[in-house]
Amino acid sequence: MSEAPHSTYEVKDGIGLITLNRPDKLNAWTAEMEQGVKRAIGQAVKDDAVRAIIITGAGRGFCAGADMNLLQKITPEGERRNIVNKDEEEAVDVSSDFGPSVLEHFEGRFGYLFECPKPVIAAINGPCAGLGMVFTLFCDMRFASTDAKFTTAFSQRGLVAEHGIAWLLPRLVGSAHALDLLLSARKVPGEEAERMGLVNKTFSADAFMDNVMDYARHLAGNVSPRSMAVMKRQVYKSLFQDFNVSTDMADKEMQKSFSSDDFKEGVAHFVEKRAANFKGR
Missing domain, CATH: 3.90.226.10 (2-enoyl-CoA Hydratase; Chain A, domain 1)
Incomplete structure (x- = not known):
């Protein structure tokens, strides 16, 4: 402490x-x-x-x-x-x-x-x-x-x-x-x-x-740190955007997430029926 x-x-x-x-x-x-x-x-x-x-x-x-x-x-x-x-x-x-x-x-x-x-x-x-x-x-x-x-x-x-x-x-x-x-x-x-x-x-x-x-x-323990970081900023950024701009931002962030380690782990732990081991990357 x-x-x-x-x-x-x-x-x-x-x-x-x-x-x-x-x-x-x-x-x-x-x-x-x-x-x-x-x-x-x-x-x-x-x-x-x-x-x-x-x-x-x-x-x-x-x-x-x-x-x-x-x-x-x-x-x-x-x-x-x-x-x-x-x-x-x-x-x-x-x-x-x-x-x-x-x-x-x-x-x-x-x-x-x-x-x-x-x-x-x-x-x-x-x-x-x-x-x-x-x-x-x-x-x-x-x-x-x-x-x-x-x-x-x-x-x-x-x-x-x-x-x-x-x-x-x-x-x-x-x-x-x-x-x-x-x-x-x-x-x-x-x-x-x-x-x-x-x-x-x-x-x-x-x-x-x-x-x-x-x-x-x-x-x-159960969710992706990377996902949380992106979604938190999406929510606060969207307060200053219209729907179309917010949706476009989401589409771009989704593409980035597909190449992340956390996305691979998110699919793997679900398919393998085990606890998640997210790294925040």
Whole structure:
């Protein structure tokens, strides 16, 4: 396990597990946490043993949003507005030879998560607010504990829909639900979040991480890493394409896949009725 000031990273069963680690502060977001998470994502991308990434919170919360001590230091001119100044952002290499790059479309602070070629799962184990909730929208999937509660929080702080949430949230839950969540800043339990499409699935608190890990192990052990990398970028790239352009892109990527080792293995393990042994090539 590696530790940053406010996060930890470990690899188990083909899964890169990142934990936000300020349990006494409900994992309120800090510059150190942001940098640590970004470094861990970079490590996971370059590690062939890692097939999927899970991000969760230590203790009883996922992330309470931006650290209030930092918010109190913001001036009317907007100084110290960003937790991490742009010129201090951690450089992270999430490049991949598979699929089209999407970085040009997602230039914000968490856009690198969409470019990451490995699936990123938010395991939301408890309260998830403000910037913490925004962060989960940049993950590819969200699973919530029955102990989880969500709030955008911005309107109750005199703020607005920041960091891309005004673009991302309506695409997940529709404009009516998005406006409800943004304007009211009410607290939404995990089960309601699942019904509106904010999270993929809710699990009982006592078996939450077991269920999330089981899903991630399935990705790590049974499907092609190459296929996942290409399809993830196809989905995000298609948000900016019409149907014909998206289909043409798919046709070209399919031709490339026919010459891949993972395609050969995909056919072979099915015909031979054995477990798959994908290499991500």
